[in-house]
Amino acid sequence: MPDFSQFYDVAIIGGGNAALCAAVSARQDGASVIVLEHAPKAFRGGNSRHTRNLRAMHEGPTSVLTESYLEDEYWDDLLRVTGGETDEKLARMTIRQSSRVMPWMSECGVRFQPSLTGTLSLSRTNAFFLGGGKALVNAFYDTAERLGITICYDTEVQSMDLDDGFAKSISVSANGFPQTIRAKTFVVSSGGFQGNIDWLKKYWGEAAENFLIRGTPYARGRMLQNLLDQGVQSVGDPTQFHCVAIDARAPRFDGGIVTRLDDIPFSIVVNKSARRFYDEGEDVWPKRYAIWGRLVAQQEGQIAWSIVDQKSELLFMPSVFPAITAGSIRELAGKIGLDADTLEQTVSEFNAAVQPGDFNPQKLDGCHTEGLAINKTNWARTIDTPPFICYPHRPGITFTYLGVKVDERARVIMADGKPTANLYASGEIMAGSILGRGYLAGFGMTIGTVFGRIAGQEAARHARN
Amino acid sequence: MHATDAVQSAKRGIDVCNACRYCEGYCAVFPTMMLQRSFTDTDMAYLANLCHNCNGCYHACQFAPPHPYGINLPRDFAEIRLESYAEYSFPKVLGRAFNRNGLTMLALVGVSLAFVLLGMLLFVPHDILFSAQTGPGAFYRIVSWGVMSLFVGASLGWSVIALSMAARNFWHDTASPLTKAISQSAIRTALKDIATLRYLGGTDGGGCNDIDASFSQTRRHFHHALMYGFLLCLASTSVATLMHHFLGWEAPYSWYSLPVVLGTIGGIGMVIGCIGLIWVKIATDPAPVARRVLGADYALLILLALVAKTGLLLLLFRATPIMGTLLALHLGSVLALFIALPYGKFVHGILRGAALLKSAVEREGREVVGG
Ligand SMILES: Cc1cc2nc3c(=O)[nH]c(=O)nc-3n(C[C@H](O)[C@H](O)[C@H](O)COP(=O)(O)OP(=O)(O)OC[C@H]3O[C@@H](n4cnc5c(N)ncnc54)[C@H](O)[C@@H]3O)c2cc1C
Ligand code: SF4
Ligand code: SF4
Numbered sequence A: 001m002p003d004f005s006q007f008y009d010v011a012i013i014g015g016g017n018a019a020l021c022a023a024v025s026a027r028q029d030g031a032s033v034i035v036l037e038h039a040p041k042a043f044r045g046g047n048s049r050h051t052r053n054l055r056a057m058h059e060g061p062t063s064v065l066t067e068s069y070l071e072d073e074y075w076d077d078l079l080r081v082t083g084g085e086t087d088e089k090l091a092r093m094t095i096r097q098s099s100r101v102m103p104w105m106s107e108c109g110v111r112f113q114p115s116l117t118g119t120l121s122l123s124r125t126n127a128f129f130l131g132g133g134k135a136l137v138n139a140f141y142d143t144a145e146r147l148g149i150t151i152c153y154d155t156e157v158q159s160m161d162l163d164d165g166f167a168k169s170i171s172v173s174a175n176g177f178p179q180t181i182r183a184k185t186f187v188v189s190s191g192g193f194q195g196n197i198d199w200l201k202k203y204w205g206e207a208a209e210n211f212l213i214r215g216t217p218y219a220r221g222r223m224l225q226n227l228l229d230q231g232v233q234s235v236g237d238p239t240q241f242h243c244v245a246i247d248a249r250a251p252r253f254d255g256g257i258v259t260r261l262d263d264i265p266f267s268i269v270v271n272k273s274a275r276r277f278y279d280e281g282e283d284v285w286p287k288r289y290a291i292w293g294r295l296v297a298q299q300e301g302q303i304a305w306s307i308v309d310q311k312s313e314l315l316f317m318p319s320v321f322p323a324i325t326a327g328s329i330r331e332l333a334g335k336i337g338l339d340a341d342t343l344e345q346t347v348s349e350f351n352a353a354v355q356p357g358d359f360n361p362q363k364l365d366g367c368h369t370e371g372l373a374i375n376k377t378n379w380a381r382t383i384d385t386p387p388f389i390c391y392p393h394r395p396g397i398t399f400t401y402l403g404v405k406v407d408e409r410a411r412v413i414m415a416d417g418k419p420t421a422n423l424y425a426s427g428e429i430m431a432g433s434i435l436g437r438g439y440l441a442g443f444g445m446t447i448g449t450v451f452g453r454i455a456g457q458e459a460a461r462h463a464r465n
Numbered sequence B: 001m002h003a004t005d006a007v008q009s010a011k012r013g014i015d016v017c018n019a020c021r022y023c024e025g026y027c028a029v030f031p032t033m034m035l036q037r038s039f040t041d042t043d044m045a046y047l048a049n050l051c052h053n054c055n056g057c058y059h060a061c062q063f064a065p066p067h068p069y070g071i072n073l074p075r076d077f078a079e080i081r082l083e084s085y086a087e088y089s090f091p092k093v094l095g096r097a098f099n100r101n102g103l104t105m106l107a108l109v110g111v112s113l114a115f116v117l118l119g120m121l122l123f124v125p126h127d128i129l130f131s132a133q134t135g136p137g138a139f140y141r142i143v144s145w146g147v148m149s150l151f152v153g154a155s156l157g158w159s160v161i162a163l164s165m166a167a168r169n170f171w172h173d174t175a176s177p178l179t180k181a182i183s184q185s186a187i188r189t190a191l192k193d194i195a196t197l198r199y200l201g202g203t204d205g206g207g208c209n210d211i212d213a214s215f216s217q218t219r220r221h222f223h224h225a226l227m228y229g230f231l232l233c234l235a236s237t238s239v240a241t242l243m244h245h246f247l248g249w250e251a252p253y254s255w256y257s258l259p260v261v262l263g264t265i266g267g268i269g270m271v272i273g274c275i276g277l278i279w280v281k282i283a284t285d286p287a288p289v290a291r292r293v294l295g296a297d298y299a300l301l302i303l304l305a306l307v308a309k310t311g312l313l314l315l316l317f318r319a320t321p322i323m324g325t326l327l328a329l330h331l332g333s334v335l336a337l338f339i340a341l342p343y344g345k346f347v348h349g350i351l352r353g354a355a356l357l358k359s360a361v362e363r364e365g366r367e368v369v370g371g
Helices: A018-030 A044-050 A071-082 A088-098 A101-107 A133-146 A199-210 A222-229 A291-297 A310-315 A329-336 A340-353 A442-465 B007-022 B029-033 B043-050 B072-085 B092-099 B102-122 B145-173 B184-196 B219-247 B258-283 B291-316 B325-343 B347-368
Strands: A008-013 A033-036 A053-055 A126-129 A150-152 A157-163 A166-174 A177-188 A241-247 A268-271 A306-307 A324-326 A388-401 A409-412 A419-425
Touching: A008 A018, A008 A442, A008 B043, A018 A033, A018 A044, A018 A133, A018 A177, A018 A442, A033 A157, A033 A324, A044 A133, A044 A442, A053 A442, A071 A306, A101 A442, A126 A133, A133 A150, A133 A291, A133 B347, A150 B258, A157 A222, A157 A419, A166 A419, A199 A388, A199 B347, A241 A291, A268 A340, A291 A388, A291 B291, A306 A310, A306 A329, A310 A388, A324 A329, A329 A340, A329 A388, A329 A419, A340 B184, A340 B291, A442 B043, B007 B029, B007 B043, B007 B072, B029 B043, B043 B072, B043 B092, B072 B145, B072 B347, B092 B325, B102 B291, B102 B325, B145 B325, B145 B347, B184 B347, B219 B258, B219 B291
Parallel strands: A008 A033, A008 A177, A033 A150, A177 A419
Antiparallel strands: A053 A126, A157 A166, A166 A177, A241 A388, A268 A306, A306 A388, A324 A388, A409 A419
């Protein structure tokens, strides 16, 4: 049982990558540190346990990154995906710092893997964790324990006593028992609120019941809400989240990376009315991966079905859930509960509209349909060779954008623009300051690591003075 | 191979792994499985024997129990390995020895010790057996060189045949077009992987999850002590045999002679290795461990430790009256070990070696085919 009456230098709220980077950094700078993680030990590490890489600026090849990836290119990439919803000063600082975090992560026991198969396209910009995010989280917990950081699992922080920009204490539920913890400084790294379906319902109504949450159920935004209620300045659109189309049979939470489906470019996608609703071949899949979650979220019942035929079976990675197969479109309609006549009509209209062309799955091949209300602009081939193969899709939410505003010292900013005295934030909970929209692969972990380091160091320094 | 529960469970796991691939850098298993979309039961026997049971992919897995996917490859693979030892054993009926291997081994050791002890009590005059013997041929006054060679030669000879057949059965069952020709360089790669236990080091030398989620080289180092200790003891016996046969020098040899030095270092290495590996087994997080295989694991370690310890004791007390009894214990345990080789956990070395060779051959083959 940890000593809750101790007056810690730094109390860290959360137990993912951003929290652990802050905890270890603060401890390395001499502070006494307590980490409060809502999840039980087996599920510690939030969304970070599901990650695989981080995006790092580098001036030349390293043992895990090829060529170079410089500040301006990184910044351009960020500008493009966010459409300008970013903060140039914070963003450039994050980018520059990203070139220095990897040696420190290695010292903390994080291992990187040399770039291997399948991930080659990202091996220039992104460093892959050996074993993935859970291995990374394990390494940080191991380091934290060795350094003598107090770690509490099953401990939810429920509110903070924040008085005129000064954080006094937090109220927690430790294994169900209420406790108050006092500390000189606090770092809040409790992630987004995507695990809180009721909160999502405020913006999305009953549709939110059909959303699947790809990561941790423990990111419920309780501290985010608590801080915003007490006059902390918010960033990011509260209604928005990063969302992809995933296999509808995935578990409600924590389904992780393996629920993704890559068959859409080769398929037709229909909704509950058995009608198509968007151009499946608009662009290469990595660029379109992230829009399909929103598209499916807008359909009735938040569900859609992709259908390919035998010709395309081997062109994409199979789902971990069994394909729904049928010898005819009519039979398939029966299996997935759609109106058979309409589905047959949709497929035959599509087939009739397909124009001849040279099909090539590797590039935008221009194989298209003509004369449909919604045409398919690439990889359009007739769907006529049984077995027909179908996967159900639902929106899978990765993270929410709403967060608290911070400055370049990771200090949380109040609504009046003044920084708080002793409250810092890192990770998803402040990421909206830099990534207000869209997503850049590996940037979530970069923000969490860079700001976790800063928050930990600043908190330790403040506690010393 | 058959579609046992463990095979089914591992197949489900591998489908998830193939969509995830986070563990691709841990060992040879993942790059191999990523080349395929579907797997036969025989593929599973191959992958299971390629697995070094390092637990890396358990502790790193965000889908390990209590997650609903419940991925636990090290446990599934350990069970499949045991099933594969039975499947490929020669003759096949003796594969049954793997069902309750711990008990079987215990019985074997008991019978073997009793056989040697009783034999000596019956055939060796008691005043020789229970008195100090010194000078050249001291051991052979108790058991003649001929009798010793006969039993050791027969048991070891048979085991070498049976182990070769097991390797052959495995190789044939898992054969692929790429494994038709075996290149020199593939053999070198495989030998190096075996000699260095590369995949117990986490490929980058950063270690494995021997005890818990933190990394260490503990198991690798203890296994080195045991493996090289065992090889030194074999070398010691071989040198002694040559000295006896060709030079006519009779044991016991002096403390500084080659066989005694090799045997002493080897014996101490084996004892350290056995005790260390047993300790790791007791201390390790039980979640990724297949309980069904523990009997076989412990049986081999204890038997090896018994052989090494009785050997060392024999060396220490060879000039005293208890030499005869110690000799009986040592010969009895050596006999049990040699008989047990193809029907106990020792098989892992042979099938894993074959799996590593197959992996090296196929990697080369693909490079050639793929340009
Ligand atoms: C499937 C998936 C794959 C991803 N892959 C990548 C990737 O490859 N690269 C990348 O950069 N990003 C990736 N992301 C995004 C990435 O996960 C996040 O950007 C990053 O993990 C955020 O880290 P964090 O520490 O801020 O939040 P989290 O890791 O979510 O941690 C939040 C922590 O706070 C705890 N917590 C919440 N509320 C409380 C409370 N009230 N009291 C106590 N504790 C609380 C939670 O239990 C959790 O431990 C992925 C996300 C998902 C879902
Ligand atoms: S063991 Fe788990 S983390 Fe590793 S590849 Fe398989 S599913 Fe992914
Ligand atoms: S336990 Fe280790 S050797 Fe076996 S498959 Fe997993 S990572 Fe590979």
